[in-house]
Amino acid sequence: MKKSIRMATCWSAVVLVASLSLGGCAGMSRQEKGTATGAVIGGVAGNVVGGGILGTAAGAAVGGVIGHEVTK
Secondary structure (H helix, E strand, C coil), rough: CCCHHHHHHHHHHHHHHHHHHHHHHHCCCCHHHHHHHHHHHHHHHHHHHCCHHHHHHHHHHHHHHHHHCCCC
């Protein structure tokens, strides 16, 4: 019984965070969305390739620049 309550609480938190995140993008321009998307994808890729905080930060920076330039 405790496991099902914990899962319900977890899913509620995931839905809340997702809705707040997506709501924050409502007023962004196309280029800002491209920059943010590039930074997220670059951060994930940097973490996978380089690992750790430095790899994640470098990937996010490079991904943000690429996303910014692609959506110009």
